Amino acid sequence: MPPIITTGKTMRDKVLLAHGSGGKLAHEIVRNSFVSALDNPILNPLDDSAIISAKGRLAFTTDSYVVQPIFFPGGDIGRLAICGTVNDLSMVGAKPLYLSLSFIIEEGLLIKDLERVVASIKETAEESGVKIVTGDTKVVNRGSADRLFINTAGVGIIPPKVDISGHNAQPGDAVIINGTIGDHGIAVLSQREGLGFATKLESDCSPLNGLVAEMLEASNAMRCLRDPTRGGLASTLNELAEQSRVSIRIEEDRIPVREEVAGACEMLGLDPLHVANEGKLVAVVEAKDAEAVVARMKKNKYGRDAAIIGEVREEHPGRVVMKTRLGTSRIVDMLVGEPLPRIC
Amino acid sequence: MATVDDFRRSELVAGIVSSINRHATREARFMEFCGGHTVAILKNGIRQLLPPTIILTSGPGCPVCVTDNADLDKAIALAKLPDLILVSFGDMLRVPGSCSSLQEVRAAGNDVRIVYSPLDALELARTNPQKSVVFLAVGFETTAPGVAASVLQAKQEGLKNYYILSLHKLCPPITKVLLDSGEINLQGLICPGHVSAIIGSEPWQFIAGDYGIPCVVSGFEPLDILQCVDMLTQQVAREEAKVEIAYKRGVTPQGNQTAIKIMEQVFQPAPANWRGVGEVADSGLALRPEFKDFDAELNFDFDPGPTKTQKGCICGDILRGVKTPQECKLFRKVCTPVSPVGPCMVSSEGSCAAYYHYGEDNER
Secondary structure (H helix, E strand, O other), rough: OOOOOOOOOOOOOOHHHHHHHOOOOHHHHHEEEHHHHHHOOOOEEEEEOOOOOOOOEEEEEEEOOOOOOOEEEEEHHHHHHHHHHHHHOOOOOOOEEEEEEEEEOOOOHHHHHHHHHHHHHHHHHHHHHHEEEEEEEEEOOOOOOEEEEEEEEEEEEEEEOOOOOOOOOOOOOOEOOOOOOOOHHHHOOOOOOOOOOOOOOOOOOOHHHHHHHHHHHHOOOEEEEOOOOOOHHHHHHHHHHHHHHEEEEEHHHHHHOOOHHHHHHHHHHHOOOHHHOOOOOOOEOHHHHHHHHHHHHOOOOOOOOOOEEEEOOOOOOEEEEEEEEOOOOEEEOOOOOOOOOOOO | OOOOHHHHHHHHHHHHHHHHHHHHHOOOOEEEEEHHHHHHHHHOOOOHOOOEEEEEEEEEEHHHHEHHHHHHHHHHHHHHOOOOEEEHHHHHHHHOOOOHHHHHHHHHHOOEOOOHHHHHHHHHHHOOOEEEEEEEEEEOOOHHHHHHHHHHHHHHHHHOEEEEEEOOOOHHHHHHHHHHHOOOOEEEEEEOOHHHHHOOOOHHHHHHHHOOOEEEEEEOOHHHHHHHHHHHHHHHHHOOEEEEEEEOOOOOOOOHHHOOOHHHHEEEEEEEEEEEOOOEEEEEEEOOOHHHHHEHHHHHOOOOOOOOOOOOOOOHHHHHHOHHHHHHEOOOOOOOOOOOOOHOOOOOOHHHHHHHOOOOOOOO
């Protein structure tokens, strides 16, 4: 990764409280660490607001990122902060365009760690074709934050005739997922102190706007899109069933789960259906288009393992039921609280 | 190496289910002792595969659930002491005690931490020499050897700030109490897999011998449980009562002798309080006198206050196998995983939580 600091500057190796003061050090960090990396004509003037032009229906969203640890296999808090907001925009069918980027930094964070995060932000923004057009930096006393928190907000434009919402699922529709579930949650958990299990598993953290654009080309009967992040697939399906007043029936053996994830979940007493994802989406699409959509998804690197995992039904609105591998069925409930490992 | 999927293969299921159907000619009630089994049975919809003559009843095998309010109050009182870190497995935090929970005590600013192993608690003691670290030792024979090892290690290192509050409980003695009560009529016992991995299958012999009840140790995969039910059903059909193992990859008749030795070196049998049952002699583990310096009860001055019970909660009856969660008036209405009244709704191995999440009580 190339160094972002340019020559002739007075950078320290750690973030100090003064970096957030609005004074000289603050300007230094903004110019050296942020603007030089995220360079674009809308950001560069550094006025109080970014000025953008847009035409059409705007989608607007925001999210904060507090993942711990900030670097994890397959990603980091920077990539997460871009993907999360890009994906939230994508889930209403919008083409993500502009993002804001705010840092809340605990004093003492290594500048090189901050730059590593910024480099990752740059790379992910480029990959997803969005521009960072405005930002802010605050530095707080040691102990007032956990190394680094990031907030991003984003706007995107929804193409004409696209109508995607969690309320749109209809009986008979097919339910699709774009790949293996639980990768992010288990990858992050494996890095936590005290959970001494090693895995080669990587987070699935990825921007899904390209994939969504292709899915919308493949079908004009896309009803719902949602990214099953915290709370996992189970919570997302329950939300959709609740919002659309339908039931959803999924089949266990159609849901892609990596062996490492299944194994770690067994060990920790977790259900892969409840484990977080950061590069997954659930799509509800009219059944006639389902095969075509999946075929198109499989050509995208973020949809290679796409599969139809179930269908929307009329009876028992709000309920999600899974046909197990044994041929029995059970209710799939939302996650309650933090999933905690079992003790016996 | 066998993977998780190997124990869930549907083609193998059909064969076992047809054997169960062939042998299940008379009504039989089997108790799954362990909460892990209750969860696996509900999560996999195993009852749907069984003939109506085979009834599965949940037992007392959830260590979080059987912890009495009086004991929980001790942990809560300890956590409120200054310069003390109370260390616990995660599930215990949300269990309501008489007036509070560890979660609430933590929110009030006391130092309560979650670990996944007693050795992590030991590490906290090493890195916080100015504080007392108390490990809330809840669990059956499965977790006791690990806790014993942590005490031995602390002694060897000369750690002066590591303590345990031993609330360990033993499975065979409580099973005897339940059978002697006459409240339940069992034709078979699904013996706990992880507990038996430590103690072996031998300690269950008295149930087959003295009570004439077939016993089969089971693993936790759907195929393990179905195989166990099949073996129990066959014993019932043959009018036999013996101890068998349907979990040979994890359990031997003699158990894990190393673990048993460590456990016996550090602990001795002691009376224990069981929720819904009360005090049962020799059903718990206390530190032996030579380890009294590590006993939190002996080394801290704390007042747990008067014990209260949750009104309307029937966790005690559920743990004795006398009632099911659906028979509780609070179930799903007042008591939910979000605002649990009793521990069986909190613990990931609790019967009420399992019935709530996987919905055996709903029509499909």
